[in-house]
Amino acid sequence: MNFDSVLQFLACPETGDTLEQENNNLISKNGTKYPITDNIPRLLIPTKSKEEEKVREKMQKFYETVTLPGYDGIDSPSVLMDKAKKSGFGRWLDEAISPMASVMEVGCGTGQMTNFLGLVSSRKVMGIDQSIPSLKLGQAFKEKFDLKNVSFIQGNIFTLPAKNNSVDILICSGVLHHTPDPYKGFTELLKKVKPGGYIVIGLYNSYARIPLGIRKIIFNCTGGALRNLDAHMRRKDVDKSKKEIWFSDQYKNPHESWHSVDEVLKWFEKNKVEFVSCVPNIAGRMGDETPQNQNLFKIHPKGSSIQHIAKQLGWMFTIGREGGLFVLTGRKQ
Ligand SMILES: C[S@@+](CC[C@H](N)C(=O)[O-])C[C@H]1O[C@@H](n2cnc3c(N)ncnc32)[C@H](O)[C@@H]1O
Incomplete structure:
Protein backbone atom coordinates (compact mmCIF):
# COMPACT_ATOMS: atom_id res chain seq x y z
CA MET A 1 0.00 0.00 0.00
CA ASN A 2 1.20 3.46 -0.88
CA PHE A 3 1.22 6.07 1.91
CA ASP A 4 2.32 9.10 -0.16
CA SER A 5 -0.88 11.04 0.48
CA VAL A 6 -0.62 10.57 4.27
CA LEU A 7 3.07 11.35 4.60
CA GLN A 8 2.33 15.08 4.59
CA PHE A 9 0.71 14.51 8.02
CA LEU A 10 3.03 11.90 9.50
CA ALA A 11 6.37 12.42 11.20
CA CYS A 12 9.05 10.38 12.87
CA PRO A 13 7.86 9.83 16.48
CA GLU A 14 11.43 10.17 17.74
CA THR A 15 12.66 13.32 15.94
CA GLY A 16 9.58 14.88 14.30
CA ASP A 17 11.34 14.64 10.91
CA THR A 18 9.51 13.85 7.68
CA LEU A 19 9.13 10.21 6.68
CA GLU A 20 9.61 8.60 3.30
CA GLN A 21 8.23 5.29 2.12
CA GLU A 22 10.61 2.68 0.82
CA ASN A 23 8.78 -0.56 0.01
CA ASN A 24 7.29 -1.79 3.27
CA ASN A 25 9.00 0.72 5.55
CA LEU A 26 8.67 4.34 6.49
CA ILE A 27 12.11 5.85 6.88
CA SER A 28 13.10 8.89 8.89
CA LYS A 29 15.90 11.31 7.90
CA ASN A 30 18.18 9.77 10.53
CA GLY A 31 17.67 6.36 8.92
CA THR A 32 15.28 4.84 11.47
CA LYS A 33 13.03 2.31 9.75
CA TYR A 34 9.42 1.83 10.81
CA PRO A 35 7.84 -1.27 9.24
CA ILE A 36 4.45 -1.27 7.54
CA THR A 37 2.91 -4.59 8.50
CA ASP A 38 -0.60 -5.62 7.39
CA ASN A 39 -0.80 -2.18 5.74
CA ASN A 205 -16.97 13.42 33.84
CA SER A 206 -16.20 13.62 37.57
CA TYR A 207 -19.86 14.10 38.54
CA ALA A 208 -21.60 11.94 35.93
CA ARG A 209 -19.45 8.94 36.85
CA ILE A 210 -20.21 8.96 40.59
CA PRO A 211 -23.08 6.39 40.35
CA LEU A 212 -20.85 4.14 38.23
CA GLY A 213 -18.05 4.50 40.80
CA ILE A 214 -20.46 3.33 43.51
CA ARG A 215 -21.58 0.37 41.39
CA LYS A 216 -17.92 -0.52 40.81
CA ILE A 217 -17.38 -0.77 44.58
CA ILE A 218 -20.48 -3.00 44.84
CA PHE A 219 -19.29 -5.25 41.97
CA ASN A 220 -15.81 -5.51 43.50
CA CYS A 221 -17.31 -6.53 46.86
CA THR A 222 -19.72 -9.05 45.31
CA GLY A 223 -17.34 -10.56 42.74
CA GLY A 224 -19.21 -9.05 39.78
CA ALA A 225 -22.67 -10.12 40.93
CA LEU A 226 -25.65 -7.73 40.59
CA ARG A 227 -24.40 -6.62 37.16
CA ASN A 228 -27.94 -5.63 36.25
CA LEU A 229 -27.56 -2.58 38.45
CA ASP A 230 -25.90 -1.10 35.36
CA ALA A 231 -28.51 0.21 32.89
CA HIS A 232 -26.38 -0.84 29.90
CA MET A 233 -26.27 -4.46 31.16
CA ARG A 234 -30.10 -4.49 31.21
CA ARG A 235 -30.44 -3.32 27.61
CA LYS A 236 -32.35 -5.75 25.40
CA ASP A 237 -30.96 -4.33 22.14
CA VAL A 238 -27.30 -5.13 23.01
CA ASP A 239 -25.93 -8.68 22.63
CA LYS A 240 -24.07 -10.60 25.34
CA SER A 241 -20.55 -10.23 23.95
CA LYS A 242 -20.92 -6.46 23.59
CA LYS A 243 -22.19 -6.30 27.16
CA GLU A 244 -19.09 -8.19 28.34
CA ILE A 245 -16.82 -5.73 26.53
CA TRP A 246 -18.73 -2.83 28.06
CA PHE A 247 -18.43 -4.36 31.54
CA SER A 248 -14.67 -4.90 31.19
CA ASP A 249 -14.08 -1.41 29.81
CA GLN A 250 -16.19 0.32 32.45
CA TYR A 251 -15.58 -1.79 35.56
CA LYS A 252 -12.30 -3.67 35.08
CA ASN A 253 -10.21 -1.02 33.37
CA PRO A 254 -6.72 -0.89 34.91
CA HIS A 255 -6.46 2.90 34.71
CA GLU A 256 -8.91 5.78 34.51
CA SER A 257 -9.33 9.35 35.72
CA TRP A 258 -12.35 11.68 35.92
CA HIS A 259 -12.51 15.31 34.82
CA SER A 260 -14.76 18.33 35.28
CA VAL A 261 -15.89 20.88 32.70
CA ASP A 262 -14.02 23.71 34.44
CA GLU A 263 -10.80 21.67 34.53
CA VAL A 264 -10.87 21.16 30.76
CA LEU A 265 -11.86 24.79 30.17
CA LYS A 266 -8.68 25.72 32.08
CA TRP A 267 -6.65 23.44 29.74
CA PHE A 268 -8.21 25.38 26.85
CA GLU A 269 -7.44 28.79 28.40
CA LYS A 270 -3.84 27.90 29.22
CA ASN A 271 -3.22 26.81 25.64
CA LYS A 272 -5.11 29.57 23.80
CA VAL A 273 -7.92 27.30 22.70
CA GLU A 274 -11.25 29.04 22.26
CA PHE A 275 -14.25 27.19 23.75
CA VAL A 276 -16.68 26.27 20.98
CA SER A 277 -19.19 23.73 22.31
CA CYS A 278 -19.85 21.00 24.83
CA VAL A 279 -22.02 17.89 24.56
CA PRO A 280 -24.14 17.83 26.65
CA ASN A 281 -24.58 21.60 26.63
CA ILE A 282 -23.10 23.48 29.58
CA ALA A 283 -24.97 26.77 29.26
CA GLY A 284 -27.38 27.04 26.34
CA ARG A 285 -28.05 26.03 22.79
CA MET A 286 -27.60 28.20 19.74
CA GLY A 287 -30.82 29.81 18.47
CA ASP A 288 -31.30 27.38 15.59
CA GLU A 289 -30.48 24.20 17.54
CA THR A 290 -32.93 21.60 18.74
CA PRO A 291 -31.86 19.07 21.42
CA GLN A 292 -31.42 16.51 18.61
CA ASN A 293 -29.50 18.88 16.42
CA GLN A 294 -26.23 20.07 17.92
CA ASN A 295 -23.93 22.32 15.94
CA LEU A 296 -20.52 21.25 17.25
CA PHE A 297 -18.42 23.90 15.52
CA LYS A 298 -20.58 26.96 16.28
CA ILE A 299 -19.46 29.04 19.26
CA HIS A 300 -21.76 28.39 22.20
CA PRO A 301 -22.27 30.31 25.46
CA LYS A 302 -19.72 29.13 28.02
CA GLY A 303 -21.83 29.75 31.13
CA SER A 304 -20.54 30.16 34.69
CA SER A 305 -18.88 27.73 37.10
CA ILE A 306 -22.10 27.56 39.14
CA GLN A 307 -24.06 26.65 36.00
CA HIS A 308 -21.47 23.99 35.18
CA ILE A 309 -21.78 22.37 38.63
CA ALA A 310 -25.58 22.30 38.35
CA LYS A 311 -25.40 20.79 34.84
CA GLN A 312 -22.82 18.17 35.83
CA LEU A 313 -24.85 17.07 38.88
CA GLY A 314 -27.75 16.47 36.48
CA TRP A 315 -25.48 14.40 34.20
CA MET A 316 -25.40 11.68 36.90
CA PHE A 317 -28.94 10.79 35.78
CA THR A 318 -28.48 11.28 32.03
CA ILE A 319 -25.07 10.58 30.45
CA GLY A 320 -24.04 8.82 33.69
CA ARG A 321 -26.16 5.85 32.61
CA GLU A 322 -23.92 5.35 29.55
CA GLY A 323 -20.48 5.95 31.06
CA GLY A 324 -20.56 9.69 31.76
CA LEU A 325 -18.55 10.89 28.77
CA PHE A 326 -18.73 14.61 27.91
CA VAL A 327 -17.22 16.12 24.78
CA LEU A 328 -15.67 19.57 24.57
CA THR A 329 -14.77 21.19 21.25
CA GLY A 330 -12.26 24.01 21.04
CA ARG A 331 -10.62 26.07 18.29
CA LYS A 332 -6.86 26.51 18.29
CA GLN A 333 -5.90 30.17 17.93
C1 LIG B 1 -12.11 3.27 25.43
S1 LIG B 1 -11.20 3.04 23.94
C2 LIG B 1 -11.97 4.31 22.94
C3 LIG B 1 -12.01 3.95 21.49
C4 LIG B 1 -12.77 4.96 20.62
N1 LIG B 1 -12.17 6.28 20.68
C5 LIG B 1 -14.20 5.02 21.02
O1 LIG B 1 -14.66 6.11 21.45
O2 LIG B 1 -14.91 4.03 20.89
C6 LIG B 1 -9.63 3.76 24.32
C7 LIG B 1 -8.62 3.60 23.19
O3 LIG B 1 -7.47 4.40 23.50
C8 LIG B 1 -6.31 3.73 23.10
N2 LIG B 1 -5.16 4.27 23.85
C9 LIG B 1 -4.99 4.31 25.19
N3 LIG B 1 -3.81 4.89 25.50
C10 LIG B 1 -3.21 5.22 24.33
C11 LIG B 1 -1.97 5.81 23.97
N4 LIG B 1 -1.07 6.20 24.90
N5 LIG B 1 -1.68 5.98 22.67
C12 LIG B 1 -2.56 5.59 21.71
N6 LIG B 1 -3.75 5.01 21.97
C13 LIG B 1 -4.08 4.83 23.27
C14 LIG B 1 -6.62 2.27 23.43
O4 LIG B 1 -5.81 1.37 22.72
C15 LIG B 1 -8.09 2.17 23.06
O5 LIG B 1 -8.28 1.71 21.75
Whole structure:
Protein backbone atom coordinates (compact mmCIF):
# COMPACT_ATOMS: atom_id res chain seq x y z
CA MET A 1 0.00 0.00 0.00
CA ASN A 2 1.20 3.46 -0.88
CA PHE A 3 1.22 6.07 1.91
CA ASP A 4 2.32 9.10 -0.16
CA SER A 5 -0.88 11.04 0.48
CA VAL A 6 -0.62 10.57 4.27
CA LEU A 7 3.07 11.35 4.60
CA GLN A 8 2.33 15.08 4.59
CA PHE A 9 0.71 14.51 8.02
CA LEU A 10 3.03 11.90 9.50
CA ALA A 11 6.37 12.42 11.20
CA CYS A 12 9.05 10.38 12.87
CA PRO A 13 7.86 9.83 16.48
CA GLU A 14 11.43 10.17 17.74
CA THR A 15 12.66 13.32 15.94
CA GLY A 16 9.58 14.88 14.30
CA ASP A 17 11.34 14.64 10.91
CA THR A 18 9.51 13.85 7.68
CA LEU A 19 9.13 10.21 6.68
CA GLU A 20 9.61 8.60 3.30
CA GLN A 21 8.23 5.29 2.12
CA GLU A 22 10.61 2.68 0.82
CA ASN A 23 8.78 -0.56 0.01
CA ASN A 24 7.29 -1.79 3.27
CA ASN A 25 9.00 0.72 5.55
CA LEU A 26 8.67 4.34 6.49
CA ILE A 27 12.11 5.85 6.88
CA SER A 28 13.10 8.89 8.89
CA LYS A 29 15.90 11.31 7.90
CA ASN A 30 18.18 9.77 10.53
CA GLY A 31 17.67 6.36 8.92
CA THR A 32 15.28 4.84 11.47
CA LYS A 33 13.03 2.31 9.75
CA TYR A 34 9.42 1.83 10.81
CA PRO A 35 7.84 -1.27 9.24
CA ILE A 36 4.45 -1.27 7.54
CA THR A 37 2.91 -4.59 8.50
CA ASP A 38 -0.60 -5.62 7.39
CA ASN A 39 -0.80 -2.18 5.74
CA ILE A 40 -0.49 -0.47 9.14
CA PRO A 41 2.63 1.67 9.70
CA ARG A 42 4.12 0.74 13.07
CA LEU A 43 5.13 4.14 14.42
CA LEU A 44 4.73 3.42 18.11
CA ILE A 45 7.64 4.25 20.39
CA PRO A 46 7.57 4.25 24.20
CA THR A 47 6.67 7.26 26.35
CA LYS A 48 9.82 8.98 27.65
CA SER A 49 8.99 8.77 31.38
CA LYS A 50 9.44 5.22 32.73
CA GLU A 51 6.55 5.53 35.21
CA GLU A 52 4.19 6.72 32.48
CA GLU A 53 5.40 4.04 30.11
CA LYS A 54 4.40 1.37 32.65
CA VAL A 55 0.79 2.65 32.56
CA ARG A 56 0.83 2.86 28.74
CA GLU A 57 2.03 -0.73 28.44
CA LYS A 58 -0.67 -1.89 30.86
CA MET A 59 -3.32 -0.10 28.79
CA GLN A 60 -1.91 -1.47 25.55
CA LYS A 61 -2.25 -5.02 26.89
CA PHE A 62 -5.79 -4.32 28.11
CA TYR A 63 -7.00 -2.88 24.79
CA GLU A 64 -5.35 -5.68 22.84
CA THR A 65 -7.94 -8.01 24.38
CA VAL A 66 -10.80 -5.52 24.83
CA THR A 67 -11.20 -4.17 21.29
CA LEU A 68 -13.93 -1.60 20.90
CA PRO A 69 -16.30 -0.58 19.47
CA GLY A 70 -17.24 -3.99 17.99
CA TYR A 71 -18.09 -4.52 14.31
CA ASP A 72 -20.71 -7.24 14.93
CA GLY A 73 -23.52 -6.65 12.48
CA ILE A 74 -21.67 -3.76 10.80
CA ASP A 75 -21.07 -5.42 7.47
CA SER A 76 -21.45 -2.51 5.07
CA PRO A 77 -20.84 1.23 4.87
CA SER A 78 -24.59 1.89 4.99
CA VAL A 79 -24.97 -0.05 8.27
CA LEU A 80 -21.99 1.84 9.70
CA MET A 81 -23.53 5.12 8.56
CA ASP A 82 -26.88 4.24 10.19
CA LYS A 83 -25.19 3.32 13.47
CA ALA A 84 -22.98 6.41 13.57
CA LYS A 85 -25.84 8.73 12.70
CA LYS A 86 -28.10 7.19 15.33
CA SER A 87 -25.44 7.88 17.99
CA GLY A 88 -25.95 11.65 17.59
CA PHE A 89 -22.28 12.43 18.15
CA GLY A 90 -21.27 10.78 14.86
CA ARG A 91 -23.91 12.70 12.93
CA TRP A 92 -22.99 16.01 14.55
CA LEU A 93 -19.32 15.48 13.75
CA ASP A 94 -20.10 14.50 10.17
CA GLU A 95 -22.29 17.58 9.71
CA ALA A 96 -19.70 19.91 11.23
CA ILE A 97 -16.60 18.61 9.41
CA SER A 98 -16.02 19.98 5.92
CA PRO A 99 -15.80 17.41 3.09
CA MET A 100 -12.32 18.78 2.32
CA ALA A 101 -10.93 18.56 5.88
CA SER A 102 -8.02 16.52 7.16
CA VAL A 103 -9.13 14.59 10.25
CA MET A 104 -7.01 12.69 12.75
CA GLU A 105 -8.69 10.46 15.32
CA VAL A 106 -6.29 9.52 18.11
CA GLY A 107 -7.21 6.52 20.25
CA CYS A 108 -9.51 5.46 17.40
CA GLY A 109 -9.84 1.91 18.78
CA THR A 110 -11.36 -0.23 16.04
CA GLY A 111 -11.77 2.88 13.90
CA GLN A 112 -15.52 2.98 13.43
CA MET A 113 -15.63 6.78 13.68
CA THR A 114 -12.55 7.05 11.42
CA ASN A 115 -14.15 4.82 8.78
CA PHE A 116 -17.51 6.56 9.14
CA LEU A 117 -16.02 10.04 8.63
CA GLY A 118 -14.03 8.60 5.70
CA LEU A 119 -17.23 7.61 3.90
CA VAL A 120 -16.99 11.17 2.53
CA SER A 121 -14.26 10.34 0.05
CA SER A 122 -12.86 13.88 -0.30
CA ARG A 123 -11.86 13.95 3.39
CA LYS A 124 -8.44 12.71 4.43
CA VAL A 125 -9.01 10.65 7.59
CA MET A 126 -6.39 8.99 9.79
CA GLY A 127 -6.95 6.76 12.80
CA ILE A 128 -4.13 6.32 15.31
CA ASP A 129 -4.13 3.87 18.20
CA GLN A 130 -1.64 1.72 20.07
CA SER A 131 -3.69 -1.49 19.90
CA ILE A 132 -2.91 -3.54 16.80
CA PRO A 133 -5.89 -5.93 17.17
CA SER A 134 -8.19 -2.86 17.21
CA LEU A 135 -6.46 -1.20 14.26
CA LYS A 136 -6.64 -4.43 12.25
CA LEU A 137 -10.44 -4.44 12.56
CA GLY A 138 -10.62 -0.87 11.27
CA GLN A 139 -8.16 -1.65 8.48
CA ALA A 140 -10.16 -4.75 7.44
CA PHE A 141 -13.32 -2.63 7.03
CA LYS A 142 -11.39 0.06 5.13
CA GLU A 143 -9.90 -2.53 2.76
CA LYS A 144 -13.16 -4.44 2.26
CA PHE A 145 -14.98 -1.29 1.18
CA ASP A 146 -11.97 0.32 -0.51
CA LEU A 147 -11.95 3.55 1.52
CA LYS A 148 -8.85 4.98 -0.16
CA ASN A 149 -8.88 8.19 1.87
CA VAL A 150 -8.70 6.36 5.24
CA SER A 151 -5.47 5.17 6.92
CA PHE A 152 -4.73 3.45 10.19
CA ILE A 153 -1.44 3.97 12.00
CA GLN A 154 -0.02 2.55 15.21
CA GLY A 155 1.20 5.31 17.51
CA ASN A 156 1.38 6.58 21.08
CA ILE A 157 -0.33 9.84 22.10
CA PHE A 158 2.77 10.92 24.04
CA THR A 159 5.12 10.41 21.06
CA LEU A 160 2.59 11.09 18.34
CA PRO A 161 3.91 10.28 14.86
CA ALA A 162 2.33 13.36 13.28
CA LYS A 163 3.60 16.73 12.04
CA ASN A 164 2.90 19.80 14.14
CA ASN A 165 0.16 22.17 12.85
CA SER A 166 -0.90 19.67 10.20
CA VAL A 167 -4.55 18.64 10.64
CA ASP A 168 -7.82 20.58 10.48
CA ILE A 169 -9.64 18.45 13.03
CA LEU A 170 -8.29 16.27 15.82
CA ILE A 171 -10.68 13.94 17.65
CA CYS A 172 -9.77 12.06 20.81
CA SER A 173 -12.74 10.60 22.63
CA GLY A 174 -12.70 8.16 25.52
CA VAL A 175 -8.90 7.97 25.58
CA LEU A 176 -7.05 10.62 27.62
CA HIS A 177 -8.66 9.46 30.87
CA HIS A 178 -6.90 6.12 30.32
CA THR A 179 -3.47 7.76 30.18
CA PRO A 180 -1.15 8.65 33.07
CA ASP A 181 -1.20 12.40 32.28
CA PRO A 182 -4.35 13.53 30.43
CA TYR A 183 -3.35 17.22 30.42
CA LYS A 184 0.02 16.44 28.87
CA GLY A 185 -1.73 14.19 26.35
CA PHE A 186 -4.04 17.09 25.48
CA THR A 187 -1.09 19.43 24.85
CA GLU A 188 0.58 16.79 22.65
CA LEU A 189 -2.60 16.40 20.59
CA LEU A 190 -3.07 20.15 20.27
CA LYS A 191 0.39 20.56 18.72
CA LYS A 192 -0.83 18.60 15.68
CA VAL A 193 -3.82 20.89 15.00
CA LYS A 194 -3.45 23.75 12.49
CA PRO A 195 -4.06 27.23 13.89
CA GLY A 196 -7.79 27.83 13.39
CA GLY A 197 -8.45 24.06 13.47
CA TYR A 198 -10.63 22.20 15.96
CA ILE A 199 -9.85 19.79 18.78
CA VAL A 200 -12.65 17.51 20.03
CA ILE A 201 -11.99 15.85 23.39
CA GLY A 202 -14.26 13.30 25.11
CA LEU A 203 -13.56 12.56 28.78
CA TYR A 204 -15.15 10.83 31.75
CA ASN A 205 -16.97 13.42 33.84
CA SER A 206 -16.20 13.62 37.57
CA TYR A 207 -19.86 14.10 38.54
CA ALA A 208 -21.60 11.94 35.93
CA ARG A 209 -19.45 8.94 36.85
CA ILE A 210 -20.21 8.96 40.59
CA PRO A 211 -23.08 6.39 40.35
CA LEU A 212 -20.85 4.14 38.23
CA GLY A 213 -18.05 4.50 40.80
CA ILE A 214 -20.46 3.33 43.51
CA ARG A 215 -21.58 0.37 41.39
CA LYS A 216 -17.92 -0.52 40.81
CA ILE A 217 -17.38 -0.77 44.58
CA ILE A 218 -20.48 -3.00 44.84
CA PHE A 219 -19.29 -5.25 41.97
CA ASN A 220 -15.81 -5.51 43.50
CA CYS A 221 -17.31 -6.53 46.86
CA THR A 222 -19.72 -9.05 45.31
CA GLY A 223 -17.34 -10.56 42.74
CA GLY A 224 -19.21 -9.05 39.78
CA ALA A 225 -22.67 -10.12 40.93
CA LEU A 226 -25.65 -7.73 40.59
CA ARG A 227 -24.40 -6.62 37.16
CA ASN A 228 -27.94 -5.63 36.25
CA LEU A 229 -27.56 -2.58 38.45
CA ASP A 230 -25.90 -1.10 35.36
CA ALA A 231 -28.51 0.21 32.89
CA HIS A 232 -26.38 -0.84 29.90
CA MET A 233 -26.27 -4.46 31.16
CA ARG A 234 -30.10 -4.49 31.21
CA ARG A 235 -30.44 -3.32 27.61
CA LYS A 236 -32.35 -5.75 25.40
CA ASP A 237 -30.96 -4.33 22.14
CA VAL A 238 -27.30 -5.13 23.01
CA ASP A 239 -25.93 -8.68 22.63
CA LYS A 240 -24.07 -10.60 25.34
CA SER A 241 -20.55 -10.23 23.95
CA LYS A 242 -20.92 -6.46 23.59
CA LYS A 243 -22.19 -6.30 27.16
CA GLU A 244 -19.09 -8.19 28.34
CA ILE A 245 -16.82 -5.73 26.53
CA TRP A 246 -18.73 -2.83 28.06
CA PHE A 247 -18.43 -4.36 31.54
CA SER A 248 -14.67 -4.90 31.19
CA ASP A 249 -14.08 -1.41 29.81
CA GLN A 250 -16.19 0.32 32.45
CA TYR A 251 -15.58 -1.79 35.56
CA LYS A 252 -12.30 -3.67 35.08
CA ASN A 253 -10.21 -1.02 33.37
CA PRO A 254 -6.72 -0.89 34.91
CA HIS A 255 -6.46 2.90 34.71
CA GLU A 256 -8.91 5.78 34.51
CA SER A 257 -9.33 9.35 35.72
CA TRP A 258 -12.35 11.68 35.92
CA HIS A 259 -12.51 15.31 34.82
CA SER A 260 -14.76 18.33 35.28
CA VAL A 261 -15.89 20.88 32.70
CA ASP A 262 -14.02 23.71 34.44
CA GLU A 263 -10.80 21.67 34.53
CA VAL A 264 -10.87 21.16 30.76
CA LEU A 265 -11.86 24.79 30.17
CA LYS A 266 -8.68 25.72 32.08
CA TRP A 267 -6.65 23.44 29.74
CA PHE A 268 -8.21 25.38 26.85
CA GLU A 269 -7.44 28.79 28.40
CA LYS A 270 -3.84 27.90 29.22
CA ASN A 271 -3.22 26.81 25.64
CA LYS A 272 -5.11 29.57 23.80
CA VAL A 273 -7.92 27.30 22.70
CA GLU A 274 -11.25 29.04 22.26
CA PHE A 275 -14.25 27.19 23.75
CA VAL A 276 -16.68 26.27 20.98
CA SER A 277 -19.19 23.73 22.31
CA CYS A 278 -19.85 21.00 24.83
CA VAL A 279 -22.02 17.89 24.56
CA PRO A 280 -24.14 17.83 26.65
CA ASN A 281 -24.58 21.60 26.63
CA ILE A 282 -23.10 23.48 29.58
CA ALA A 283 -24.97 26.77 29.26
CA GLY A 284 -27.38 27.04 26.34
CA ARG A 285 -28.05 26.03 22.79
CA MET A 286 -27.60 28.20 19.74
CA GLY A 287 -30.82 29.81 18.47
CA ASP A 288 -31.30 27.38 15.59
CA GLU A 289 -30.48 24.20 17.54
CA THR A 290 -32.93 21.60 18.74
CA PRO A 291 -31.86 19.07 21.42
CA GLN A 292 -31.42 16.51 18.61
CA ASN A 293 -29.50 18.88 16.42
CA GLN A 294 -26.23 20.07 17.92
CA ASN A 295 -23.93 22.32 15.94
CA LEU A 296 -20.52 21.25 17.25
CA PHE A 297 -18.42 23.90 15.52
CA LYS A 298 -20.58 26.96 16.28
CA ILE A 299 -19.46 29.04 19.26
CA HIS A 300 -21.76 28.39 22.20
CA PRO A 301 -22.27 30.31 25.46
CA LYS A 302 -19.72 29.13 28.02
CA GLY A 303 -21.83 29.75 31.13
CA SER A 304 -20.54 30.16 34.69
CA SER A 305 -18.88 27.73 37.10
CA ILE A 306 -22.10 27.56 39.14
CA GLN A 307 -24.06 26.65 36.00
CA HIS A 308 -21.47 23.99 35.18
CA ILE A 309 -21.78 22.37 38.63
CA ALA A 310 -25.58 22.30 38.35
CA LYS A 311 -25.40 20.79 34.84
CA GLN A 312 -22.82 18.17 35.83
CA LEU A 313 -24.85 17.07 38.88
CA GLY A 314 -27.75 16.47 36.48
CA TRP A 315 -25.48 14.40 34.20
CA MET A 316 -25.40 11.68 36.90
CA PHE A 317 -28.94 10.79 35.78
CA THR A 318 -28.48 11.28 32.03
CA ILE A 319 -25.07 10.58 30.45
CA GLY A 320 -24.04 8.82 33.69
CA ARG A 321 -26.16 5.85 32.61
CA GLU A 322 -23.92 5.35 29.55
CA GLY A 323 -20.48 5.95 31.06
CA GLY A 324 -20.56 9.69 31.76
CA LEU A 325 -18.55 10.89 28.77
CA PHE A 326 -18.73 14.61 27.91
CA VAL A 327 -17.22 16.12 24.78
CA LEU A 328 -15.67 19.57 24.57
CA THR A 329 -14.77 21.19 21.25
CA GLY A 330 -12.26 24.01 21.04
CA ARG A 331 -10.62 26.07 18.29
CA LYS A 332 -6.86 26.51 18.29
CA GLN A 333 -5.90 30.17 17.93
C1 LIG B 1 -12.11 3.27 25.43
S1 LIG B 1 -11.20 3.04 23.94
C2 LIG B 1 -11.97 4.31 22.94
C3 LIG B 1 -12.01 3.95 21.49
C4 LIG B 1 -12.77 4.96 20.62
N1 LIG B 1 -12.17 6.28 20.68
C5 LIG B 1 -14.20 5.02 21.02
O1 LIG B 1 -14.66 6.11 21.45
O2 LIG B 1 -14.91 4.03 20.89
C6 LIG B 1 -9.63 3.76 24.32
C7 LIG B 1 -8.62 3.60 23.19
O3 LIG B 1 -7.47 4.40 23.50
C8 LIG B 1 -6.31 3.73 23.10
N2 LIG B 1 -5.16 4.27 23.85
C9 LIG B 1 -4.99 4.31 25.19
N3 LIG B 1 -3.81 4.89 25.50
C10 LIG B 1 -3.21 5.22 24.33
C11 LIG B 1 -1.97 5.81 23.97
N4 LIG B 1 -1.07 6.20 24.90
N5 LIG B 1 -1.68 5.98 22.67
C12 LIG B 1 -2.56 5.59 21.71
N6 LIG B 1 -3.75 5.01 21.97
C13 LIG B 1 -4.08 4.83 23.27
C14 LIG B 1 -6.62 2.27 23.43
O4 LIG B 1 -5.81 1.37 22.72
C15 LIG B 1 -8.09 2.17 23.06
O5 LIG B 1 -8.28 1.71 21.75
